[in-house]
Amino acid sequence: MVTVDAPARRGLLLRVLPPSLYAGRASALLERSVLAYSRAWLVFLSGFLEPLFYLLAFQIGFGKLVSEVTGPGGQPLSYVAFVAPALLAASAMNGAVFDSTYGVFFKFRYQKTYDAMLATPIGPLDIALGEIAWAVLRGGLYALAFFGVMGALGLVTSPWALLLVPAAVLVSFAFSAIGMACATFLRSTSQFDYINLAVMPMFFFSTTFYPLSVYPEPLQYVVQCLPLYHAVELTRGLSVGVLDAGMIGHVAYLVVLAGLGVHWASRRLSGLLLR
Template structure:
């Protein structure tokens, strides 16, 4: 059992987290990440501020030019209210992807952190669960902060909107799992361009800023295959209180992607580190 001293760096954060989150071998890896970032907490500010700047820009300027757009269920929505839930899940995605790719790569290729961990009772699945768990936690912190801003700006007017944070955690889980699996294939820092090549277009075109109907039909099919699209549609429907059965499909897609990522990551780590 991990003991928590509130006087230690990161001890306060560990104290307020559910004990089950940082108990066990995977939990020890999460605790290590919390302690590592405890003196560099300012790095989290950028993850919170970037989508917030988008939101403020649309609120002050661009949103006034666009007017209302068609939201879930065909109801008209103010453009800022249309974009806000999409930016919330995008912030969760960005936080999860950063740690599960950049952070994992340097621990794996240069610091040899996982080699040291495997010399202990920690196994490949524990490493995968711990690193993915931390990436989900980071993405969740971004989402909580963004949800608070949405509340202050008066964009939370449905009880269903309280599910936006769990949706963001699911999105973070899916991207963290797949991101960590992909990070095991990277061989040099220059290959992070491939990560950006995947994330940036997904952020721009997964109905984040435009409804699906504006795309040509062939492109609509492509967009509907993107993981972020399912998170955006799930969050947008809940934010305005228009739940429907298609949300089960969106959630199932993200759960399946997360499960695939966890299994792939554990197998890749076992194959590369236990040779």
């Protein structure tokens, strides 16, 4: 009877299993991204500064014209306190979408980075999880920095606001997963306009700057289908400590979106890279 030691069994298993079933190596891609950006940390400012400038503009300018608005639970809020958590969610979205679309596209279409990775035991699922993890980390860093700015401006008034950063990580996860799946359909850099066409309307119309009640009733149903709407409503409720059952729905929406994105992205990579 021939015996096979454990390392040999693992090597034999890697040769037998199809690459799409490999798992547990996503951390290698995350480490690669950290090393690649360690000398280019200034690029992180791109997704953080835009919502920060919006916040400062509302604090100094527009916030002087609008004294109070109705926030979660019907309580009055200053306009800056109303907008700040929404901009935090937008900051997390921006960081996640940037990395999961632009970065993935060039690695996939031009640099052929993923083709080289598939020559190793890394499979499409590892690639998807690794790239999404990096986008989540970047979005989470944006949210953490933005939360610090909110604290410095006196906009953190509830202990529940500490959950804003974990909520932003979930937002980053959902948008990065869907963003990576969408990036596999892009064939040229000009098609990035489609990404902007989806992100910009969400940024402006997902109750970021005014409550849902200002919309006509039929349009309210459309707005409530947008992913950023659920992110904004979740972070806005946490920022003032108003919790309700609707938050479970917001979290569930983002979790399902993230799961669908991971599945879709790994399936697309499997079909495109292993054909």
